[in-house]
Amino acid sequence: MARAGKQQAEQAYSADSLTVLEGLDAVRKRPGMYIGTTDSQGLMHCLWEIIDNSVDEALAGACDDIRVILHADGSIEVCDNGRGIPVDIEPKTGLSGVEVVLTKLHAGAKFGNDSYTAVGGLHGVGSSVVNALSSRLDVEVDRGGQTYRMEFHQGHPGVYTDVDPDKPSPDAPFKRTRKGKPTQLRVVGKVPAKRTGTRIRYWADPEIFNTTATFSYQQLIDRVRQTSFLVPGLKITVVDEHIEQTGDRSQDEFLEVDEGMGLQLPEDATPVEEAEVAGVDGQTQIVEDQGSEDESLDQDAPDGDESDSPELRADMTTSVNIANLDSEGHKRVEEFLHTGGVVDFVDYLSQGEPVSEIWHITGEDTYEEETQKVGDDGELHAQKVARKCGVDIALRWVNDYDSTIRSFVNVVATPGGGMHVDGFMNAMTRQVRKVVEANARKLKVNLKDPHTKIERDDIMAGLVAVVTVRIAEPQFQGQTKDVLGTAQVKPIVSAMTDDQFGLMITGSKRGFKDQAARVLEKIVGEMHARVQARKTKEVTRRKNALESASMPAKLSDCMPGNDDVAELFIVEGDSALGTAKAARNSAFQALLPIRGKILNVQKASISQILGNKECASIIQVVGAGSGANFDITQSRYNKVIMMTDADVDGAHIRILLLTLFYRYMRPLIEEGHVYAAVPPLHRISLAGKHKGQFLYTYSDDELEGKLAELKRQGMAYNEDIQRYKGLGEMDADQLADTTMDPRTRMLRRIRMEDAEEASRIFPLLMGDDVPPRKQFIVDNADDFDRSKIDT
Template identity: 50%
Template sequence: MPPRSNSKLNTAPSRDYEAKNLLVLEGLEAVRKRPAMYIGSTDTRGLMHCLWEIIDNAVDEALAGFGESIQITLLADGSIFVADQGRGIPVDIEPRTGLVGVEVVYTKLHAGGKFGTGNYNVAGGLHGVGASVVNALSSRLDVEVDRNGAVWAMSFRRGTPGVFDGEGPDAPFTAQHGLRKIGKVGRGVTGTRVRYWPDRQIFLAGAQLSLPHLIERARQTSFLVPGLELVVTDERGEEPTTEQFRHDGGIAEFADYLATDPPVTDVIRIQGHESFTETVPMLDENGAMTPTDVERDLFVDIAVRWGTGYEVVERSFVNIVATPKGGTHVQGFERGLLKAFLGGLDGTRLLKSGDDIIKDDVLEGMTAVVTVRLPEPQFEGQTKEVLGTPPVARLVAQVVETELGAFLNSTKASERPQARQVMEKVVNASRTRVAARVHKENQRRKTALESSSLPPKLKDCHSPSVDSAELFIVEGDSALGTASRARNSEFQALLPIRGKILNVQKASVADMLKNAECASIIQVVGAGSGKTFDLDSARYGKIIFMADADSDGAHIRCLLATLFFRYMRPMVEAGRVYSAVPPLHRFELINPKRGMSKYIYTYSDPEYQRKLAELTKKGQAFKEPQRYKGLGEMDADQLAETTMNPRGRMLRRLTVDDAEQAERTFEMLMGNEVGPRKEFIVEGAYQLDDDRIDA
């Protein structure tokens, strides 16, 4: 038989385990009146909890180094049988009560050998109520103890000791105290056998023992106590079934068993020994409870591995008792994990500026078995689902941060690649989480944007026809006033924008949606944005940019074109996006000749020069030519005639003949990379004629 791993964690308990070592704290009366207080419920869960109490007593003996096999049998008559090879319950007289040890254990609450008397360094049964509670809630319980070369027996009916005359709980019963000697065994043979019938006066009619849960618990225990064999037999069916469990690999093997995905790392074993001082009430020589500072040993043993998946599998135990709701040991483990990864990533280039790591990123794809062993842990309730001992969180975190940190920073050839892979996995989990959150926020903003009412600054048109409707995006409040009077409100709508909108080629989707001007444009067009853009839902047949004919106006048109190309490209591809071309100059003729208009407009400096030469050559007199610095300098009639009235205006249509080339051009002119843009500007400067510069 190979030695169990827990042998390193415990000093050898004393074999001097007699009735004088049992400490009695109180009686049994309340259990039957309020059973749920002790076992959680009176349904299947409570029924199974009673079984766990008896099994845990046997496992505690194995943990202490006594016994290598436990048999658990579900019998056909509804009873349960549990046998171990431990030291056997004491059969001598306990001096304070005058009762034999077996009767003390099974009839007195808070009576047992686990109250700091040196018989158990660590134990799952801590409150001294497990066996007595099971006895109180059983219609019959039989105990046999191999000890001192003899087989000792005792029976109980609903907690009362006595003798049954026959089999089963309904046999005639006579109350009496004391053990019966029913046989002999070899001098070194010890052990305890318990058979009990759950009381159907207490448990609900539908409460049944669950074989799958029992098998799962037995398998789990075999992982937690390497070298211990557990045999589960079910005799309730037509044919008895038996399953055997024994795992010498311990919790490392348990972690491999629990994992469901391919590994990123091997199983990492984290072990440590810490100590702390705890103030507890102790019985003095006079039987009085006295607060005493006690030095506690805490043994930490954790098996953890990461896989390629996303699920988190975490099992936690205190002295091999499962804590499904966690507690201070799990809090410390997760805190130590996060600190270890933050420290490990600090020396790498995996984390970029702005990246952050939280606990969920570290836990993703993790399988872990967290076990701690300490004397007299503080559980929250008899069901022991949550560990409450406060110092455990801090000490476990220290052990995990130190040991896992050493793995993450390891230079060993076998560990370094795995450490790198798991850190990359954590960083990717962080970025995925952030991206998912941003996407969710964007969808919320986008949905709110698309479903909300139109902005009040929109001056909409009356026409129900999308094909004839036009939206002018106008820069500046001064131009808006003139454009409002110049437009045909039947089919021309106006949306003013304030200054230059956001450069969306550099900005994120979230920043674009936060920008008031961009949001207003998307909202007014009414067809969504990005991949969800629906051309058929657009509210206007034409989108027309109308800005001043200067460099600022050109910049505004470029920004608007970038917005439409990136987030509403189908409008551009369909040829429905235009740029208005306002005039730069106006000639007012004096006594114009027949066939000539009183006003002549030119749209560029070369055109102005040509028109000036032409009028001079013809001898046509004119006033000083007017140069428009902005749309606001025109009156409504002039703006309508030159820029807005379909009969006289000039529009430039934005088209995309080569989408890839257009994408590259937008990225060069409006993107984050400065180098290509600088090169483009420098090359263009050499091609510019100095005479064209308006200085």
């Protein structure tokens, strides 16, 4: 029987079973391979691909003005005054350069060694992938005194017939070019001979992206601001048509902003003629071009004299039409232009009192690299080429404990660092150690003690730095481009840092003597604090329960073997513990009571934390260590749930617990393992035919709404509404149903979307410095919103 089944399977699996996806169809079938996900992250990734193409033009010295327009219909438009996508015919494919760039994977000028020397996108898939994942994409190119236009539906070229050219829509009738047949660019207008540029407008395809995918305006602004720092002199403007913003800027000023970017319409332009191909039920109608009905798509593009014909004028649109924005006010417009480069970037990132001014390391060197180059015969050949490596680093120290280091290759962020960061940090550490050893007596450093050695963490405390390099064809570790892998960059960055930073930190460079002294004093202070903390920790470990073989006696643990689903409830008070014991499922739910408010670890030293009974118990029970030694894989529980009373004291206890997790067990929050239980405030007992049934509410506002709803429905209830003052007042079955049973409870997951903002706000709200906290409360008093606080 088994042999017969195997033979049938072999006969069924043949070459006919294989599916070959060609061109952009493969992108639509497996979008995650190209943009990571089809949620919000992928939606933003598409925008980065288009913006980066314009930024690459700026890096090549061909563009100084980029505009990103968020249209009210949900489409996004990116305009630049770069060289414009080539419009001539690519000899191998017989297609125009525009069609090659937007429909062919791994095609573009970045594979050669002449058109671009430092770019962010290297794989030649960006524009074509965005095209494939868009329900509609329009492109206009200004070159040679003319404006060329082309349109696509889900990656396929053709022509849209919009009822209103000023309001293009992906639902308009679409005539698709016959498969395998090149689509000639249409000439839709004239521009001054020296004007060049590209405008791409696309509508993300709802068939591809999840319904939960949302566009993040703040991510866009952060990315644009970052890029403006990294490319000095590049102006980037973001226009958001969704939000009206009144102000002093007049309509004439917006027309001035638009000058040089929008398409200039002839004065005798006529309205769009009614399309002969109608849409079906408002949806896009795809019509295959068979070559007989409209041969104009197959003809050569008309010359400049023919561009004034009514047919061409009917196709003309103004991509950047700032003049048509709201007449009474104007849409939100944010403009970014920085001339100081990474120096301005470090100044922007710096928080706190500066210890030094901004130090600047810059220069250029060459290296040799073996690469594959396309030869005259069209084949790839290995050859050694000379590369240039531009280094641009800015740094300063501030009075803080955290470090902020941003690294980039060209304009691509490398959050994982790489060779450029390694070269910088190695050289800086080497130079600091050398200076400290040379001035040991003055700095009060005992060189005989092996522990009193400057470590990288001592140097990084309070360091704000931006490390950038510009190289051609960088090698990244993986498609995500998190880490630079080009090994030749490391010695170049290291040598420049040795030379220039060495003069600064020794005070040999004019004007740096006092700054260097302050920096060295801070670094040595950090070293002494680290050494003392280590000694205190070792002593404490020998004396407290953290190294005990047994768990705290007050822990009510769950059954072993359920680590993948185990839950640790940190319970406020012994009275609540008794109820929780009866309400829990002991197979996977553990209970650890805490007495009152734990230590505020933001204000405490390491020795105080490890000596605190409550903090020590939590660290011990979680079982994954703390601080730099925390290993989340060793955690004994999948969820850590804070279960406190639904009052102000309970909220304060949660904040203190979160401070402990954030400072010493941060991966628990970063990876989504910390939760807050949501116990109810009220219980409504129903009467009449619903007697014996109960409703729970979680706020006074919800209670009022629920009671009003019951009255409207004519449902009777007991007027004596039970108000829980604490968890201990609840019966076990009530606590289980509302707060502990996974089938009926509600949990609030604690997330940390913005680590940088969290690093700033925790010291502000929980630290020793009172005046900034008071000022924060005063500044935000008018913006009070109950939905923003945990009550």
